[in-house]
Amino acid sequence: MEDLKSDRILEIKDDISNELRKAGYAEIGACIQCGNCTAGCPSGRRTALRTRSIIRKAILGLEEVLSNKELWLCTTCYTCLERCPRNLPITDMIIFLRNLAVQRGYILPNHLNLCRMFYDTGHGVPINDEKWNIMRESYGVSRVPPTVHTHPKYVKEVQELISSVGFDKTITWGKYAKKEEKAEQK
Amino acid sequence: MFYPNLIRERETIMSEKNLRYSLYLGCVIPNRYPFIEQSIRNTFKELGIELVDMQGASCCPAPGVFRGFDIATWLVIGARNISIAEENEADITLGCNGCYATLLEVNHQLKHDKEKRDMVNKHLAKIGREFKGTIEVKHLIEVLYYDFGIDKLKDYVKIKFPDLRVGVHYGCHIIKDSSHRPWGGEFEEPRFFDELVEITGAKSIDYKDKLMCCGAGGAVRTASLEVSLDFTREKLENMRKVSVDCCMVCCPFCHLQMDLGQMQVNDKFKDIIGESYKLPIIFYNQLLGLAMGMNPGDLGLVAAHDLKGVPPFISIQPFMEKIKEQMV
Known part of the structure; x- marks a missing residue:
């Protein structure tokens, strides 16, 4: 039988998650992907913004987390940060990811x-x-x-x-x- | 982290001093909604709270927009604004949730992180300024509730409006991140703003998703007007369902979004909303001033100009009628 081929995640880079760690957001590794953030997100109700997915992609260091326009649909209402059972400063992390996006040229x-x-x-x-x-x-x-x-x-x-x-x-x-x-x- | 007992301690310390603050205006209040500025200045004067101008203050800079672009720039420009208030030797008070988020957070970070403070002061030295960390940043709602004191404020209320049904809109950044806010960590069911509204005799009416964001913040209004207006549409619909006379705000960006945005919702979503929304948007100091028996003309409730294309975009007349009925 042939081995399964990786056709989804072609390459796992760690520079985005490393940047997060360097900036003092090392606790991002404690995310258990419970989805409380997405559930309470008022923007996610009407758009393709999925906060849980943003955090997951950031941990995996996928560049698409920075190029997806959804990163700019968070109104920074801080509901996800308040409700996170792991006490992760999710909104502040999103703001930091936006900084990384701008540094790499992803800006509207x-x-x-x-x-x-x-x-x-x-x-x-x-x-x-x-x-x-x-x-x-x-x-x-x-x-x-x-x-x-x-x-x-x-x-x-x-x-x-x-x-x-x-x-x-x-x-x-x-x-x-x-x-x-x-x-x-x- | 703030705790209720700490808050009480702070309250008693403050009540022994004369209240004097640096008034930080921001962008939207002075440059688009000056009637809010009029209502803040005049109500505070009536209460005997001294306000000192912050000569040369810039954009805070906005926490969703500029903090999202470059955190270092946000810290440095924020620190410059704080340094102006430090020269005034007076804590900052302000009437904008966004400015509150920025200046409170910058002040907090720079007071507690020496490395950041050194970085910021290296830049500020080039223009002859310095962040010293000698003042505090307080929303005017916080000043009225704690420093002046809601009980003392009740003594200033001369007229009550028991028939006024109010949809209170807190906005996000006055409450959250709750660990840096003075409301005892409460973020799901805060009451302070409702209490301030209710001392005027008005009724704060509960409505679905009351704490939901207006949709303007976090650079979303600039990124996608349609997404941002969809938040506003939902809020307006939820308030219409409980038939309130006005929506009460304490932030000019929420005010802009619920006012100018309401007009845009009426246009862009006309096929799905049925009847157009006509909900007057009122800033807290305007209602407070009326209850204190002040002249509507001193509270930014009377437009003495014939300019076109300026706020309020949604007529506040239905609100004024309701008020007049109860003054007789």
């Missing part, structure tokens, strides 16, 4: 644009139209809020920090993504 164009906005203005949702200033005044609060919007020097501070950490590299790469998108639209 919309998210890159958001990074760009953050770099340019210091806000995820900035005042980008005068109507917001007028609206503020109409509610009796200062026309410009006492935030980074008051002076360009504050935005500079934020940008210096982003560059100092090295996250600007991801954002520059966002500019390319934008160009490619525009080229596609043409």
Whole structure:
């Protein structure tokens, strides 16, 4: 009789699970795959996101855990973390897996644009139209809020920090993504 | 981990001091929902709680979005924001669950992990700032419930609204991760927000999946608007089934999702929802202010402009009518 052939998992790499361990998430190995996380997941009710499966793939070091778009459908509501019978910080692990995904280039164009906005203005949702200033005044609060919007020097501070950490590299790469998108639209 | 007895201890310590906080605004409150800012500033003034602005504060940065992209950037920018409050020598208070998650978590991690703090301070030194770890981060709901004290707050209530049926929406990050939150580890059936609503005489009506997420967080609204709106549709349907007069929130991103998102649900899901949803979304300080006898015009409940395409997208008039009926 012929041996069974592995046609599902072609190669088990351990770098993703090792990265998790290095980042202080060694307890991922304690996952018993009970599925409590998936059962309580409000996103999994309506999408293909399966938290248990994400953790399993991460343990096996499968690259697809990072390339699957489902990784970005978790709203970080923390229900899985609270209910995990092994007390695993599942949501924090998902956030860390997203970091690994971004480092390997798996990021949605919309998210890159958001990074760009953050770099340019210091806000995820900035005042980008005068109507917001007028609206503020109409509610009796200062026309410009006492935030980074008051002076360009504050935005500079934020940008210096982003560059100092090295996250600007991801954002520059966002500019390319934008160009490619525009080229596609043409 | 916080425990109830610790909380009580902290409460008594706080009540002996004058209450003074750095007000962290975030992004959505000042830049899209300024009427929430008006209601926070005016109710706190009325309660005698001093608020100091945080000059030059940026995005917290958002815990689902930017923390998901790069944890180191999230820590460093979060620490910069905290350092502004440290200069003010006043604990942070804020009205956004997302900002709460970020600043509470960053503050906690940097206070307890010297390696991380050194890394962060190396970067902050380049712009002449430092994270010292001298302050605490508190949601304004926490300030009202513990620091000011819900019992003392009851004395400020002048008008009660017993006919008002409220669907309370906590949002996720005010409760969870519960090990770092001041609610005694409770995450399945918290009561603090319901209690705060009920001191106004209003009734907090239980509804299916009350603690479910609004759908906006974790970068999902940006990743897939449709998935995020489907959460909102489900919440709206569950609240419609118990016929509430309004949905009460304590987070501007939930507010945006339930308000702007409600309009989008009415459009995108019109074939399956039947009648359009018309549920007014109210921020807690707006209701509290009304109960304290304050003018609706000081609580962001009256729009004195003729701008188009600005919140609230779902009319709050049905809520105001209900309030007026009970004021007579």
